[in-house]
Amino acid sequence: MAKTTKAERKALDAMAEAADAAKDAKKVAKALPKKPAADVRNLAAEAADAADASKKQVRKKPKKVAERAKRAVTRLQKATTKALAKAEAKATRRAEAGAAAAEAERIEAEAARRKAEAKELRKLAAKAQRSAEKADREAAAAQAEVEAEISADHSDDAPPARRRAASRAASPTDLSALTVPQLRARARAEGRTGYSRMTKPQLIELLT
The missing domain is CATH 1.20.1270 (Substrate Binding Domain Of Dnak; Chain:A; Domain 2)
Known part of the structure; x- marks a missing residue:
């Protein structure tokens, strides 16, 4: 080999x-x-x-x-x-x-989500604005109604002393049925002063 x-x-x-x-x-x-x-x-x-x-x-x-x-x-x-x-x-x-x-x-989905959230927030803001405007109208109407009632009960040419006397004739129970705006309107109609920051009990005491 x-x-x-x-x-x-x-x-x-x-x-x-x-x-x-x-x-x-x-x-x-x-x-x-x-x-x-x-x-x-x-x-x-x-x-x-x-x-x-x-x-x-x-x-x-x-x-x-x-x-x-x-x-x-x-x-x-x-x-x-x-x-x-x-x-x-x-x-x-x-x-x-x-x-x-x-x-x-992912970015597109996030943008869509934010867009939907923004749309919902705009809806809620518009709804809140409408509610606030409605509340303002109701408050103005209530104020006007109170002032109208007071004007009907007390003529504009009646002397303040007479109006205060009429107010004192009202019992605390009757006054307690009124709201704070109504009590303030009555105090203004009677020519009172310093009532703008008073609480309801203080207004009742002022008017009795």
């Missing part, structure tokens, strides 16, 4: 490396897009072919066999690395685009 030379061993090692590289590249190609996957598979086939040199070729031209296998491995590794980098960059861009779309959707 002929002894294997150093050059032959190098050739065999290069062929084994090419075979392993071809096998690994085929696995990687399954995860790549169509075009780069086809390129990687073609180069893997070349590496596999370089790894399939005959014993006769190894014995006669070991250096050439080794160089061919090494070149095939180098081309295959470069192509695989490049394809993987492109695929990773594409996946990153796709993920970033998805995140941007999700963020845009």
